[in-house]
Amino acid sequence: MSDVRRTKLLIIGSGPAGYTAAVYGARAMLEPVLVEGLQPGGQLTITTDVENWPGETAIMGPELMAKLRAQAEHVGAHIISDIVAEVDFSRRPFRAVLDGGEVIEAETVIVATGASARWLGLDSETRLRGKGVSACATCDGFFFRGKQVAVVGGGNTAVEEALFLTNFASKVTLIHRRDELRADKTNQQRLFANPKVEMVWNATVSEVTGTDGVSGLVLTDTVTGEARPLAVDGLFVAIGHEPATGLFAGKLAMDEEGYLLVAPGTPVTSVPGVFAAGDVTDKLYRQAVTAAGMGCMAALEAERFLAHQAHAPQQQAA
Numbered sequence: 202m203s204d205v206r207r208t209k210l211l212i213i214g215s216g217p218a219g220y221t222a223a224v225y226g227a228r229a230m231l232e233p234v235l236v237e238g239l240q241p242g243g244q245l246t247i248t249t250d251v252e253n254w255p256g257e258t259a260i261m262g263p264e265l266m267a268k269l270r271a272q273a274e275h276v277g278a279h280i281i282s283d284i285v286a287e288v289d290f291s292r293r294p295f296r297a298v299l300d301g302g303e304v305i306e307a308e309t310v311i312v313a314t315g316a317s318a319r320w321l322g323l324d325s326e327t328r329l330r331g332k333g334v335s336a337c338a339t340c341d342g343f344f345f346r347g348k349q350v351a352v353v354g355g356g357n358t359a360v361e362e363a364l365f366l367t368n369f370a371s372k373v374t375l376i377h378r379r380d381e382l383r384a385d386k387t388n389q390q391r392l393f394a395n396p397k398v399e400m401v402w403n404a405t406v407s408e409v410t411g412t413d414g415v416s417g418l419v420l421t422d423t424v425t426g427e428a429r430p431l432a433v434d435g436l437f438v439a440i441g442h443e444p445a446t447g448l449f450a451g452k453l454a455m456d457e458e459g460y461l462l463v464a465p466g467t468p469v470t471s472v473p474g475v476f477a478a479g480d481v482t483d484k485l486y487r488q489a490v491t492a493a494g495m496g497c498m499a500a501l502e503a504e505r506f507l508a509h510q511a512h513a514p515q516q517q518a519a
């Protein structure tokens with residue numbers, strides 16, 4: 202028979218959103234239980250320098266996440282190294298079954314399972330991630346001041362990333378596998394009007410070259426099949442993100458891309474008592490600090506929800 206653990210607040214995910222929710226939840230005496238998932242510390246554990254976390258001039262991603270974890274534990278959050286394999290949000294207390302068999306019953310839940318960038322799937326791309334290959338211009342654009350970079354993609358994100366990179370790079374080459382972009386016309390006009398931007402149509406990236414950093418790309422023409430080199434110092438992959446929401450299909454409302462839907466400006470999901478924070482519900486900002494901010498909001502909402510529940514029967518009786 203499996204163990205059942207009871208908690209006022211279950212947090213699913215250990216990125217900046219999850220750990221921040223744990224800090225606020227613990228300080229509100231909710232004695233939160235946080236399940237870390239497959240990637241303890243979340244996306245920042247696969248990056249090097251983070252230069253935009255408030256209060257830190259520069260800090261390595263894994264070190265920052267170790268600090269957030271230590272802070273969450275220090276204030277009393279209970280952290281479990283396991284994966285949530287199944288949830289039942291149809292009644293309260295909510296239930297979560299962990300991969301190891303443990304069952305958690307929770308009065309409230311914060312979903313902070315994050316998202317991951319889609320990559321091209323090249324070995325050379327994986328090898329050079331964090332060494333010139335990135336999926337986040339906001340995070341890494343600053344490191345390419347005066348350099349030449351390429352962006353891969355054809356949607357609004359790719360165009361916005363390319364335009365943002367023109368603030369730093371001397372030249373930005375946007376590579377798209379078709380002969381027209383999916384991005385909206387206003388974005389396209391801004392892109393084509395920018396003298397730093399050059400388009401490469403009908404091409405895919407078949408290799409990223411370089412040893413300790415990116416020195417160039419090998420492009421393959423999608424029409425002729427011909428390969429040719431392109432010298433760049435960095436590659437930004439902007440072909441979309443995937444929110445980690447498979448577990449919640451049919452249980453929480455999502456948009457067509459699988460991001461959890463929340464009431465505007467709040468972490469409130471379609472199920473009262475279940476909240477969402479961070480990249481799992483945010484396809485616009487995708488930053489550690491915004492995820493942390495949403496984690497804070499979600500914990501405050503969980504606390505309010507429980508306080509309201511505690512007072513509800515008395516109000517009804519009055």
Ligand SMILES: Cc1cc2nc3c(=O)[nH]c(=O)nc-3n(C[C@H](O)[C@H](O)[C@H](O)COP(=O)(O)OP(=O)(O)OC[C@H]3O[C@@H](n4cnc5c(N)ncnc54)[C@H](O)[C@@H]3O)c2cc1C
Pocket residue numbers: 213214215216217218219236237238239240241242243244245247248250251252253254283284285286313314315316317318336337340341445448478479480481487488489490492
């Ligand atoms: C290479 C890289 C560099 C970046 N650099 C920066 C930067 O410099 N500055 C910046 O602000 N942002 C940066 N970002 C973006 C930033 O990392 C994200 O915006 C942020 O981590 C989102 O936090 P989150 O808590 O929402 O989710 P994530 O960090 O994605 O964490 C999700 C968590 O959910 C867990 N999880 C998933 N499924 C389950 C499950 N079933 N059960 C239990 N747990 C589960 C995972 O294990 C993980 O711990 C970078 C991202 C990448 C990929």
